[in-house]
Amino acid sequence: MDAPRWEVLGRRRAGDGWEPVGIVHAPDTEMALLLAKESFFRHGEGVDLAVARDGELAPLGDPDLLTFATDKSYKLQRGYTGLGDKRRRATARAQAAGAVRDHLRPVDRRVLNSDHRP
Amino acid sequence: MIDDPRALLALALADDEHVLGARHVQWTGVAPHLEADLAFSSIGQDEIGHAVVWYSLAAERTGTDADALALGRPPDEYRHAVLVERPNGDWGYTIARHLLFDLAEDVRLPALAASSWGALGDATGALRREERYHLLHARAWLARLAGGPPEARERLRAGLATAYPEAVGLFEPFAGEETLLADATLPVPSHELLARWAAAVEAELAPVGLAEIVDRDLRPVTPGGRQGRHTGDFTELWTEMTALYRGDPAARW
Amino acid sequence: MNTADRPADALHGTVDTATRTAEFTAHIAAGGKVEAGDWMPEDYRQGALRFIEMHANSEIMGALPEREWISRAPSLRRKLSLSAKVQDEVGHGHLLYRVAEDLGKPRPAMIGDLLAGKTKFHNVFHYPTHTWGDVAVIGFLVDGAALVTQKALLDCSYAPYARVLKRICAEESLHQRHGEDLVLEMCAGTDEQRTMFSDALQRWWEPLMHFFGPPSKPQSDVLLRYRFKTATNEHLRQRFFSLYVPKLWDMGMEIPDPALAWDEDAGEWRWTAPDWEPLRRIARGQGPMTETRLAWRRWVHDAHAWVREVMGEPEPAPVAA
Numbered sequence: 001m002d003a004p005r006w007e008v009l010g011r012r013r014a015g016d017g018w019e020p021v022g023i024v025h026a027p028d029t030e031m032a033l034l035l036a037k038e039s040f041f042r043h044g045e046g047v048d049l050a051v052a053r054d055g056e057l058a059p060l061g062d063p064d065l066l067t068f069a070t071d072k073s074y075k076l077q078r079g080y081t082g083l084g085d086k087r088r089r090a091t092a093r094a095q096a097a098g099a100v101r102d103h104l105r106p107v108d109r110r111v112l113n114s115d116h117r118p
Numbered sequence: 119m120i121d122d123p124r125a126l127l128a129l130a131l132a133d134d135e136h137v138l139g140a141r142h143v144q145w146t147g148v149a150p151h152l153e154a155d156l157a158f159s160s161i162g163q164d165e166i167g168h169a170v171v172w173y174s175l176a177a178e179r180t181g182t183d184a185d186a187l188a189l190g191r192p193p194d195e196y197r198h199a200v201l202v203e204r205p206n207g208d209w210g211y212t213i214a215r216h217l218l219f220d221l222a223e224d225v226r227l228p229a230l231a232a233s234s235w236g237a238l239g240d241a242t243g244a245l246r247r248e249e250r251y252h253l254l255h256a257r258a259w260l261a262r263l264a265g266g267p268p269e270a271r272e273r274l275r276a277g278l279a280t281a282y283p284e285a286v287g288l289f290e291p292f293a294g295e296e297t298l299l300a301d302a303t304l305p306v307p308s309h310e311l312l313a314r315w316a317a318a319v320e321a322e323l324a325p326v327g328l329a330e331i332v333d334r335d336l337r338p339v340t341p342g343g344r345q346g347r348h349t350g351d352f353t354e355l356w357t358e359m360t361a362l363y364r365g366d367p368a369a370r371w
Numbered sequence: 372m373n374t375a376d377r378p379a380d381a382l383h384g385t386v387d388t389a390t391r392t393a394e395f396t397a398h399i400a401a402g403g404k405v406e407a408g409d410w411m412p413e414d415y416r417q418g419a420l421r422f423i424e425m426h427a428n429s430e431i432m433g434a435l436p437e438r439e440w441i442s443r444a445p446s447l448r449r450k451l452s453l454s455a456k457v458q459d460e461v462g463h464g465h466l467l468y469r470v471a472e473d474l475g476k477p478r479p480a481m482i483g484d485l486l487a488g489k490t491k492f493h494n495v496f497h498y499p500t501h502t503w504g505d506v507a508v509i510g511f512l513v514d515g516a517a518l519v520t521q522k523a524l525l526d527c528s529y530a531p532y533a534r535v536l537k538r539i540c541a542e543e544s545l546h547q548r549h550g551e552d553l554v555l556e557m558c559a560g561t562d563e564q565r566t567m568f569s570d571a572l573q574r575w576w577e578p579l580m581h582f583f584g585p586p587s588k589p590q591s592d593v594l595l596r597y598r599f600k601t602a603t604n605e606h607l608r609q610r611f612f613s614l615y616v617p618k619l620w621d622m623g624m625e626i627p628d629p630a631l632a633w634d635e636d637a638g639e640w641r642w643t644a645p646d647w648e649p650l651r652r653i654a655r656g657q658g659p660m661t662e663t664r665l666a667w668r669r670w671v672h673d674a675h676a677w678v679r680e681v682m683g684e685p686e687p688a689p690v691a692a
Contacts, residue, residue, distance in 0.1 A: 024153050025151075025152075025153060026153065027262065028262075030258050030261070031258055031262065034157055034254065034255055034258055035153035035154065035156070035157055037157070038153070038156040038157040038159075038160050039153055039156050042156070042160055064247070065250075065251050065254075067247075069243075069244040069245070069247040069248050070164070070167040070168065070170075070171060070244050070245070070248060071167060071170070072167070075163075
């Protein structure tokens with residue numbers, strides 16, 4: 001016997017159609033909706049979600065549940081801007097400690113950007 | 119030692135969220151079911167996020183910062199209810215505590231919305247939106263476990279029976295409660311909120327035949343959390359949580 | 372081209388398989404992709420399943436060393452970001468087991484085999500963590516190494532895997548930026564913080580070199596032949612050096628390989644091959660933390676079979692010896 005599997009559908013923006021985003025294992029609709037929210041929408045990936053099984057679609061019914069009410073920047077890209085300044089700070093600190101390693105390194109951008117295909 | 123009643127109120131609220139959130143996120147990576155792990159970690163992260171909100175309010179009054187309050191006080195200055203410092207135990211206890219705590223939030227936050235401390239009242243709005251989801255989640259698990267096989271139902275019942283007498287401690291009076299009531303920082307006294315919560319718990323559990331765990335006594339079995347009296351469970355947790363921070367409170371991490 | 376359209380022909384089974392395999396191989400060589408329902412040679416299916424299963428296992432086991440530090444994080448924000456990171460790793464395990472299931476192995480069986488020590492997970496997750504410096508190294512360099520590998524797999528011939536890897540790489544990129552943030556704060560910090568990171572770097576360098584594996588043998592590597600993988604181990608390691616070694620040098624960190632140097636004429640990094648014995652021990656299930664972690668994880672898992680029953684997931688059937 002397989003665990004009950006639900007297809008998860010998401011709406012990226014208001015007005016978009018339903019798009020399949022993945023699968024959750026859950027015993028019923030209520031649980032499937034809750035687990036789908038955390039499995040596929042915890043980084044703010046959409047404005048609405050639904051689960052489907054045996055041809056029946058069950059929407060979340062309350063898209064407000066997908067919006068963030070408190071600061072979630074720690075799990076989003078915008079929480080990690082400013083690395084350039086931090087790199088400069090770290091290098092300055094290394095220089096103050098006399099620890100900067102000035103060894104030869106690749107400068108050719110093709111090396112840095114290549115995917116090293118065989 | 120902090121003695122400003124408003125700061126102490128914010129600290130009590132913050133410590134509840136911080137310590138419970140810390141316990142909830144201890145399930146991350148090891149919960150009994152993969153998708154359930156994802157869901158419960160978000161609940162725990164939300165609670166820690168709420169702690170940040172309350173600590174920030176307290177920090178404005180104490181002239182420090184949220185981390186200094188969250189990680190820099192000795193154990194007997196933490197004001198959370200003993201309930202939240204207990205280890206996670208099994209999933210039955212975890213869900214029981216989650217339900218009882220989020221029902222308490224559902225009673226407390228609307229009452230605080232009318233606080234004469236405007237910033238505190240304003241903060242409740244965002245938290246209530248997230249707590250709505252927490253209650254949905256807790257109720258879904260209540261239904262699953264209460265309506266499940268005998269072992270599931272018994273573990274839930276045992277979890278509720280253990281958690282409830284300590285959950286009552288969530289409504290012990292805050293330090294300085296008289297002052298907070300006099301100036302309407304607290305619009306409703308704790309004992310009144312306790313009665314509302316006990317009724318809400320009974321209403322939640324009666325339909326699934328578990329109202330028997332609600333004790334009319336309404337005195338906490340381990341009082342003193344709001345006054346800074348905690349158990350060995352908290353000493354252990356506090357040591358783990360604060361050691362690195364206290365090693366160098368001025369360091370940036 | 373969908374090779375599953377051909378009618379089965381039991382009388383000429385062997386010949387048909389050989390022809391289908393040849394067509395399949397030609398399809399792959401021309402850049403074609405494979406979907407879950409397509410006919411595929413058995414060695415492709417088994418190779419893909421083992422590879423994806425090991426990736427899923429690694430996400431689940433990778434959560435264990437890192438989650439130990441959630442409760443010890445030195446700030447509320449780091450507690451949150453570490454929780455979110457470990458949560459994402461569990462999420463990756465969830466996505467990957469789903470893809471592996473479609474290749475013919477049920478999720479409970481895969482988790483059961485992992486916890487019984489029957490299947491593998493990446494070497495780096497068999498090691499202990501000692502300090503916050505280890506958290507920083509894992510976030511910056513271990514995740515960085517994983518990201519190099521996973522980006523190369525975006526070209527995988529098995530399309531369902533490539534699709535979930537897009538999401539996994541996006542989340543992993545966030546983890547890697549967070550890792551760099553952790554490292555930069557330490558390296559710009561007190562002497563104790565710099566030393567804490569430097570010590571961790573010394574400890575983790577060999578496991579990182581092991582992570583990329585010994586030099587690939589393209590002739591005998593089934594996954595390279597079927598373009599499931601498109602980069603050799605050596606190419607991936609070289610890319611890792613190019614991306615991370617100069618950054619470490621700029622932070623004033625020395626790397627514990629005296630031979631590590633960029634050779635401009637050859638256009639590649641010189642480095643010292645590590646002792647491969649620790650990696651072989653790990654492959655035999657004898658890493659420093661292997662049995663401890665599996666035993667503990669097994670105990671938590673077994674104690675909660677009742678929850679999985681509630682969630683409608685059966686326990687795996689006993690596997691014949």
